Amino acid sequence: MLSSLKLPDRASIIELVRYGVIGVLTNSIGYAIYLLITYAGGTPKITMSILYAIGATIGFISNRKWTFSHEGNLLSAGARYVFAHTLGYCLNLSILIILVDHLGYPHQWVQVFSIFAVAGFLFLMFKFFVFPKTLIDQHSQA
Template sequence: MDRMRSALPSDFSRMLRFGAVGLLNTALGYTIILTGLWLGLGDIVSNAAGYAAGLTLGFFLNRRWTFTAAGGFRPGTAVRYAITFIVSYSANLGIVIAAMSAGIIENPFVHLVGNCLYTVIFYLGSSRFVFVSGSDDAVAATNAKWPGVAT
């Protein structure tokens, strides 16, 4: 119990930093989307450029500030970050598609629920799979401790 109590302030602080990084990368991404639309790049290109910029900023800020990963850039970490994004975004999209299948169309609450699920999965993936302390090899990521799973 003491171990759990002592870990909570650190985890809470890290969650707050993760949220702050999320706000920054969302602001950057949205700004780029709006700029792309203003330049006439269209929805798809503007959206892709905005997400790419936001994910890139998020990766570097989370790596250095949120999860304080030491060392230089490691491609394996970036690959795990991309995988975590895909899984998180797929869960978000799954909520939206399920709601649409149930006849719930263009409901902001559905997107809020999907975004909350995306954030929780992305945080857990980042903290337990992407920015695993120690090394950058696949074995360290695979053996990362997920809550409730014995390794």
């Protein structure tokens, strides 16, 4: 059973590292801003929502070009990206609602957890759905 496991190829590892670099930069800056705004009285969910949209926009440009070297159709990739981030946003919001509102955990720590959970989910969505090197883009370019 273990012998049938396939290790990631070199290109996938490079993509993951690049995704991580972009993620660490954008999320550390975004999280610092999140803490400042919530400390100043901003509500956690509204603050996260605004910063999520800003981070997603920056992420599209950098991940499309640098992480995944995507040359497919910009509009179809953009539509898939919005869909992926809509799911990611719902995941982030659900985590905040459940862990903060219902279970009473501190929002600062829950948001740290959410960043990593959503990042893992989005990497897989970006690699296989948003910026694929498969037939999705070949069909959308026609």
